[in-house]
Amino acid sequence: MDLSLPRLRMLRELHRRGTITAAATALHYTASAVSQQLAQLERDVGTRLFERRGRRVRLTDLGVLLAEHAEEILASVERATQALEEAGESVAARLTAGVWASVASGLLPDALTALARSHPGIEVRTRELAPEETAAAVRDGALDLSFVIDYSNYPMTWDRSLHREVVAVERLYAAVPAGAVPMASVTLAELAEHPWIVSPARSHFGHAIRLACQSAGFAPRIDHEVEEQATAMAMVAAGLGVTVVSDLGLALRPPGVDVVALGDALTRTVSLAYRTNSARRPALLLVVDAVRTSAAEKGLAADTALPAPTTEPDTEQVPPARAALEEPGERLELR
Missing domain, CATH: 1.10.10.10 (Winged helix-like DNA-binding domain superfamily/Winged helix DNA-binding domain)
Structure with a gap:
């Protein structure tokens, strides 16, 4: 067999x-x-x-x-x-990491270049997913590790089968059309009358921004919902509204966008998540260290404290042993 x-x-x-x-x-x-x-x-x-x-x-x-x-x-x-990695004289492994746009462009290039110089036997492949999907993909074994995020006003729920290492803390800023906000800093409430460009509410980012606006006393008038910070800023440059952008997202800023400090002091914590039973894998820990070093060199050094989850960690229900596959038309090619 x-x-x-x-x-x-x-x-x-x-x-x-x-x-x-x-x-x-x-x-x-x-x-x-x-x-x-x-x-x-x-x-x-x-x-x-x-x-x-x-x-x-x-x-x-x-x-x-x-x-x-x-x-x-x-x-x-x-x-x-x-065990083989721990016993080997040099570390050799192939890892697959879950990423999204801003960490893929802002943290990984320097981290992987440095890692290739110091440990050429470690090969890291990446798969771009929505930030909301990466932790589940690690838990299920599709990824070895992934980037995950928590917002200071919206910590994510957490799966206790996963461990996470903080690698960076990003500040959040207002991104506005050039000349639209002449002050050095602005509060969310002062942007309440502007049209907004925000990620969908189903995303961590979109939900965190809506919560922050609600705390500031208003519901944003959202004219455009887009997934990526780069897309949102391109629309800001065209004068279509204002948005919020993170430190790593600033690298993607086009001409015609002013970045203004937020008086609301919003931050987001970037971590790397991996399965707890992989916590001693040398290759994995070397990747974490390389990413953390890259973040520190960009001024994003992180405190190891994590926001506390607001609810119990997600637990997936395992289907009954003989549960039906209930999707209409679904076929297994039995021969």
Whole structure:
């Protein structure tokens, strides 16, 4: 019997999440690709792992049994990888990190260049995700580590299976059309009459800004919702409104935008998150140190204190052992 680790990982995610589509989303594959690989896993083991009931697919008892063993197998592989790194004379590893635009452009280039000089055996690959998605991708094994953020007025909920290391603290500023605000500093309340350009409310950034405006006594008139700071500032340069930008986002500022200090003293903490059972991986810790050094060189050195979560950490419900895959039309290519 030849058990493929990627296929076992897909089976584990299917068992955890209950649908092929949800498993595919967590692993950043298409549902069709996951379906094909799971069908191949069934052929590899030579026994039925799935059963079809109309449009639904369920794990058989043997499918559940293999999924439970997959958890142990994948955890053992991670422990073996860590042990080999610790025992080696030089550190060699390939890591995948979750990033978003401002950290990818503002922190990583210098950090990875320095790391390549001091530890050429460490290869870091990156995957751009929304900041709200990166921690879950680490927890689920799709990433080895990821950048995560907390806002001073909106700490994120936290998963206790993950550890995080603070690497930077960014200040937040008002970004306004050139000449629109002649003062050296401004409060959010003084910008209340302007149109706003803000991230969607579902994002940590967008929600934090809305909360800050609410605390300042007004609801912003949001004319434009955009995801990236660079896009928001391009719209500011065109005179379409005002926005809030972070230290790392300033590197993306176009001409025609004035950056004004905020009297409201908003900050955000940038951390690197990784699984607690990876806490002794030398390669991972070297990446953390390289990013922290890069941040310090940019004047963003961080205190190790973290904002306290306002709610209990997120815990994902594991689907029942034989939960149905309930998405209409979802098919596992059983042969």
